[in-house]
Amino acid sequence: MLAFILHRLLQGLLVMLVVALIAFTLFRFVGDPINQMVGLETSLEERARLRQQLGLDDAVVVQFGRFVWNALHFDFGNSFQFKKPVLDLIAERFPATIELALVSALLSLALGIPMGVYAALHRRVWLSQAILALSLVGISLPTFLVGILLIFIFSVSLGLLPSFGRGEVVQVGYWTTGLVTRSGLKAIILPATTLGLFQMALIVRLVRSEMLEVLRADYIRFARARGLASRAVHFGHALKNTLLPVITVAGLQLGSIIAFAIITETVFQWPGMGLLFLKAVQSADIPVMSAYLLLVAFIFVSINLIVDLLYAAVDPRIRIDARSG
Amino acid sequence: MADRSEAGRAIAGRLGVILESDVVHSFRRSAVTVAATILFFVILCAAACAPWIVPQDPFDLSQLNLLDSHAPPAWMQGGDSRFLLGTDDQGRDVLSSILYGSRISLAVGILSVALAAALGVVLGLIAGYAGGAIDSAIMRIADVQLTFPAILLALLIDGTVRAIVGDQRSGQQIFWVLVLSIGLSFWVQYARTVRSSTLVEKNKDYVLAARVIGISPAFILFRHILPNVMGPVLVIATINLAFAIVLEATLSFLGVGLPPTQPSLGTLIRIGNNFLFSGEWWITLFPSIVLVALVLAVNVVGDWLRDALNPKLR
Numbered sequence: 001m002l003a004f005i006l007h008r009l010l011q012g013l014l015v016m017l018v019v020a021l022i023a024f025t026l027f028r029f030v031g032d033p034i035n036q037m038v039g040l041e042t043s044l045e046e047r048a049r050l051r052q053q054l055g056l057d058d059a060v061v062v063q064f065g066r067f068v069w070n071a072l073h074f075d076f077g078n079s080f081q082f083k084k085p086v087l088d089l090i091a092e093r094f095p096a097t098i099e100l101a102l103v104s105a106l107l108s109l110a111l112g113i114p115m116g117v118y119a120a121l122h123r124r125v126w127l128s129q130a131i132l133a134l135s136l137v138g139i140s141l142p143t144f145l146v147g148i149l150l151i152f153i154f155s156v157s158l159g160l161l162p163s164f165g166r167g168e169v170v171q172v173g174y175w176t177t178g179l180v181t182r183s184g185l186k187a188i189i190l191p192a193t194t195l196g197l198f199q200m201a202l203i204v205r206l207v208r209s210e211m212l213e214v215l216r217a218d219y220i221r222f223a224r225a226r227g228l229a230s231r232a233v234h235f236g237h238a239l240k241n242t243l244l245p246v247i248t249v250a251g252l253q254l255g256s257i258i259a260f261a262i263i264t265e266t267v268f269q270w271p272g273m274g275l276l277f278l279k280a281v282q283s284a285d286i287p288v289m290s291a292y293l294l295l296v297a298f299i300f301v302s303i304n305l306i307v308d309l310l311y312a313a314v315d316p317r318i319r320i321d322a323r324s325g
Numbered sequence: 326m327a328d329r330s331e332a333g334r335a336i337a338g339r340l341g342v343i344l345e346s347d348v349v350h351s352f353r354r355s356a357v358t359v360a361a362t363i364l365f366f367v368i369l370c371a372a373a374c375a376p377w378i379v380p381q382d383p384f385d386l387s388q389l390n391l392l393d394s395h396a397p398p399a400w401m402q403g404g405d406s407r408f409l410l411g412t413d414d415q416g417r418d419v420l421s422s423i424l425y426g427s428r429i430s431l432a433v434g435i436l437s438v439a440l441a442a443a444l445g446v447v448l449g450l451i452a453g454y455a456g457g458a459i460d461s462a463i464m465r466i467a468d469v470q471l472t473f474p475a476i477l478l479a480l481l482i483d484g485t486v487r488a489i490v491g492d493q494r495s496g497q498q499i500f501w502v503l504v505l506s507i508g509l510s511f512w513v514q515y516a517r518t519v520r521s522s523t524l525v526e527k528n529k530d531y532v533l534a535a536r537v538i539g540i541s542p543a544f545i546l547f548r549h550i551l552p553n554v555m556g557p558v559l560v561i562a563t564i565n566l567a568f569a570i571v572l573e574a575t576l577s578f579l580g581v582g583l584p585p586t587q588p589s590l591g592t593l594i595r596i597g598n599n600f601l602f603s604g605e606w607w608i609t610l611f612p613s614i615v616l617v618a619l620v621l622a623v624n625v626v627g628d629w630l631r632d633a634l635n636p637k638l639r
Contacts, residue, residue: 011468018469026485136628140621142571142591144578145613148598156602259474266579281484281581289484296477 001312008308012301017068019297023290024067027077028060076291081283086291089276095175096166097272100264101257103179103188104196109250112200116207117242120215121234131204138201143260147194147267154190162187164269195264199253206249211242244314251307255300351633361625368619372427379421384586398607411607413596422593423612427619429589433503434570440508441569442562445515450546450554452516453523464520467513475510479572482506483581499583503576507569514561522554556634563627567620574616590616 058066070076076086115135119128155163167183169176178184214220215238223233262274269275273292280288352358371378398411398419410419452463470478486502526532527550535545576582577591578598585596590612597609 014465015469026488136624137621140567140571140624141617142574142578142620144575145594145617148594148601148609148613152601152606256474259477262476262480263575263579278480278579278581281480281487284484284488286488289481293481296473300473 004312005309008305012305015301016294016297019294020068020071021064023071023293024064026286026293027067027290028063071291071294076294077287079280079285079288081279081285081288086287089288090273090291090295091174093271093273093276095177096270097258097261097265097274099177099179100188100191100195100261100270100272101254104192104194104199105250105254105257107192107196108200108203108253111196112203113207113243113246115200116204117211117234117239119204120208120211123212132208135201135204138197139205141197143194143198143263144267146197147190147264150190150194151267161190163190166271191264191268191270194267195257195261198260199257202253203246203250207242207246210245211238214238214241217241244311248307248311251303251310255296255303258296258299352629355629358625358629361622364618365622365626368427368615368622369431371424372431375421375424375428379418379424381418381421383417383422383425397605410611411605413608414600419607419611422588423590423615426588426590426593426612427615429500429583429587430570430573430591430616430619433500433507433573433589434566436504437507437569437573438511438562438566440504441511441565442515442558444508445512446519446551446554446558448512449516449519450523450550453520454527454542454546454550460520463516467516470510470513473510475507475568475572476575478510479503479506479576480579480581482509483576487581500587503573503582506576507572510572511565511569514565515558518557518561519554522557523550526550526553560627560631560634563623563630567623567627570616570620570623590619 074087076090078084079086079089082089115131119131122128151163154161162183165187166178167185167187168181169178169184170180178188220233220238223237224230228236258274261270261272262278264270265272265274266278273295276288277292279285280292376382410423412418413422448463452460473481483502483506486506490498532545532549535549540549573582573589574591574594577589578595580595583589583592585592588596593612594609594616597605597607597612600608
């Protein structure tokens with residue numbers, strides 16, 4: 001088990017290094033930091049002096065080392081656009097995105113798993129067909145359209161829920177939360193639904209197809225032959241084995257929810273990291289882009305690692321594979 | 326000459342096999358799939374023929390008249406019979422914009438899927454066949470890339486190009502940047518699938534036989550192994566097409582895709598979104614319907630294809 005954990009850790013570290021290299025390349029070569037800092041009238045000598053001061057004349061390897069070292073200390077430089085440290089910008093917006101992502105992930109799991117199980121157990125019932133059709137529509141509807149539609153119905157036409165912003169937030173230490181105020185809760189409903197719909201549709205389809213495959217397995221047939229109640233077969237035997245891959249995918253989806261939040265945050269003007277990143281892309285704000293890239297990569301790698309370890313803890317076959325391979 | 330007629334007969338024979346196959350049979354049985362396929366081809370043809378069938382050229386400024394702007398659909402009060410689905414703020418006919426928009430959306434979608442498939446299939450074949458260091462290098466790159474969702478990668482590539490080239494880019498350039506960024510974000514799936522099937526195929530007798538008689542590896546890869554690993558590739562490509570169209574629309578909607586002077590469906594929706602709150606719903610609604618119909622149609626076909634080609638479900 002220890003070898004397996006080490007192996008995975010090493011892999012994660014490698015991924016982070018590669019991403020850091022990409023981020024560094026962006027940072028160093030695409031957006032010339034000097035051009036962004038000085039005006040047009042700055043003389044060449046002045047530029048050269050600044051270049052030396054910032055260490056841009058050092059060997060590339062040294063610069064990369066410094067970049068990684070700084071990143072490890074959460075120092076990503078200043079945003080070209082806001083003229084503020086990138087860390088402050090991201091720290092301000094981090095809680096908004098995480099809250100949105102978690103709420104929509106919970107929403108999609110809580111609704112998606114029961115619907116998928118139902119659709120698998122009662123294949124021919126009209127409700128299953130309806131669930132399946134709904135899930136197909138769910139993955140076909142672009143997220144931004146869902147957002148526009150929800151805003152049009154619930155904000156513009158009915159005037160029930162706010163169409164933008166986070167509502168009132170409460171400061172808890174470094175964290176700002178909108179989940180304890182009335183207006184904050186009202187504000188998160190539409191964005192979380194928008195973000196969760198696609199994930200829910202994915203989970204419904206995944207749970208259904210996994211469950212169908214498990215139900216065809218020999219041990220299920222055998223359990224039936226033993227005369228177990230179908231409730232026990234379905235929920236005791238089948239569901240347990242269905243949920244294993246579902247956990248993996250759901251865990252990995254958490255990462256892509258954070259990425260997809262870019263769209264939702266734009267539609268709802270949700271003050272999160274995604275909106276910040278999009279503005280950075282639009283104005284070629286390289287430090288923010290590379291910092292966001294590193295952060296998202298870190299979140300992804302950590303989630304991957306946790307999912308892998310959980311999986312190994314649950315399923316002994318993986319541990320054995322890792323040892324032999 | 327004899328060769329050619331032989332080949333012709335072989336093709337006819339193959340066609341016959343295809344027409345009588347299970348796949349075609351199951352296609353005919355699924356009414357929804359047939360309907361989705363027809364819908365897809367209707368949109369495809371309408372988009373392809375756009376320059377010849379549109380009532381108004383939305384890019385020709387001399388045909389636009391600001392007096393025609395903000396007209397609702399023809400069947401509503403104040404509607405103009407010349408503009409079936411109404412006009413936008415520039416006096417552009419919404420129907421014509423949609424036809425041109427779907428043309429661009431489909432072009433970006435199809436080209437980027439083609440790019441992703443070509444790249445992924447070639448790399449997958451090489452990785453699977455060569456094995457060793459080449460294999461692990463390609464697959465490690467794939468692993469790293471898989472860590473990032475496609476939308477993030479596409480945004481990143483787009484932002485990088487923006488930083489290099491600057492904001493003065495023509496619509497043509499943006500078009501190819503989009504194709505590139507979407508294509509590059511999708512290749513991993515193909516590579517992984519093709520690699521794993523190649524690993525199975527390369528130890529089969531026909532490949533060994535081909536190697537024994539001294540056929541070059543490239544010929545073995547592309548003429549012998551490739552046809553046998555194409556099934557899953559087709560499924561992935563279909564499902565990817567839907568994703569690619571959505572991704573392009575999303576990027577354009579976010580304002581990093583195609584500009585209003587050369588709008589795709591996503592751009593049209595973004596423009597229309599500004600007028601949604603003032604009650605001019607038709608500028609957004611109709612492009613949205615076409616987009617959703619297109620994506621839904623492709624997804625239905627992709628779903629069916631996956632089940633039809635999956636031997637486990639027969």
